[in-house]
Each structure stands twice: as structure tokens, then as C-alpha cells.
Amino acid sequence: AQSVTQPDIHITVSEGASLELRCNYSYGATPYLFWYVQSPGQGLQLLLKYFSGDTLVQGIKGFEAEFKRSQSSFNLRKPSVHWSDAAEYFCAVGAGGFKTIFGAGTRLFVKA
Amino acid sequence: GAGVSQSPRYKVAKRGQDVALRCDPISGHVSLFWYQQALGQGPEFLTYFQNEAQLDKSGLPSDRFFAERPEGSVSTLKIQRTQQEDSAVYLCASKGLAGVDVGNEQFFGPGTRLTVL
Helix, strand or coil: CCEEECCCCEEEEECCCCEEECCEEECCCCCEEEEEEECCCCCEEEEEEECCCCCEEECHHHCEEEEEHHHCEEEEEECCCCHHHCEEEEEEEECCCCCEEECCCEEEEEEC | CCCCEEECCEEEECCCCCEEEEEECCCCCCEEEEEEECCCCCCEEEEEEECCEEEECCCCCCCCEEEECCCCCCEEEEECCCCHHHCEEEEEEEECCCCCCCCCCCEECCCEEEEEC
16 A cells, blocks of 8 residues: 655754655555645645656755655755744655545754 | 645544535546555555546545545545544545556645644
């Protein structure tokens, strides 16, 4: 069965420091992969997506993610975190048909 | 133009009451999805509409949950005889193309937070 694992429930980083959020997926075929961000009281916003081609994907707000098939991973990175990046981040896989499977999320805290 | 809107934003229901949650998708969007997001969890798929046709309702947790989209635009998620375990945020999303193309972006509404006492 398709699944998405985000091993870190929450992460705290200092403003200006680099960030990496981990995501591992389980899916039999080549997956569609997504990262979403959810701020309090807001809907989910798409940061970036991977379908095929270049395994390093650039997104909005300075985020990028790298697809590694051998590790079944799609980790999200940002070189320098801003206080406004504090939010919940969800990794998701397009599971075929109409469904998108989401991970449980990683809450990012940013300290001054 | 306007994004996906949902109403009400907050709903408190007594156990056993029926509730109706509304979703207004982006105008012209063919596909509409409902998700349930429990506290501390990611969204879980409930159901999918392509225009007015409900093509997948495999995620609805029980027969107390019912969704409709009669004219292919606005959708309503109805929960009958609410239970405490129904407490969650219910998210609606729409996208412009048919849902089989999973890669196209879904646009999410802000959600309705349902609390069942």
C-alpha cells in the first residue's frame, strides 16, 4: 500500500540556518511527489512537485527538494530559514487514480 | 480570482446532530476533493468529484458521511448523527483538470473545523 513517512514530528531551527525536512514514501511505480505548507488557519499551499526528469526540484519561497529513488526519499531543503517559514509541512504522494496520500506532517519552529 | 472557500469556518455540534459543510471551488474547476484532517495528522482523502459525478468515495469512513455536488460546482459534505470521532478539520480542494492527472495542483480551501461535543 502507498504510504508517506515524515520521521520528524517537529523541528526547531535558528533563523538564517539551513533546513532539511525528511520524507520517505512507499509506492510501487514512479510516484508523483509533493510538498505542501500549512500555516495556522490556512489551507495547504503547494511548495513544489516532482513528476519526472531532473531530480532536484525548485519551488516557491526558496525551497527545493531532491528525489532519490534508491532511498525512496523526497527531502525538502532551504538554505536560509526565515521566521515566516514557521508552519506545518506535509509531504504527499500521488497514489494513482484520484488519491493523494499525505504524511503526518512536520511542524517547523524558527527561533530568533 | 477568488480561491476555494468553505463555510462555516467553525462548527460545534452536539453528538447525534447532523451537520452540513459547504465548499465553493474555484470557478470552472472540474475536480473537487474532500479531505479529513485529524489533530496532528495529515489530510486523509474522503471523496472525489469530477463535475457532478462522484467517482471515488472510498475514503468516507462510514455511511453517516455523504457528499454531493449536484450542479458540478458547489459541494456539500453532510455528516449524520455526528460522533466525537468526527471532530476534525474538513478540507476541500479543487483543480482545473480531471483528477486522473494527479500531477496537477490542487488548490485547498481554509477548511471547516468541526468539534463534536
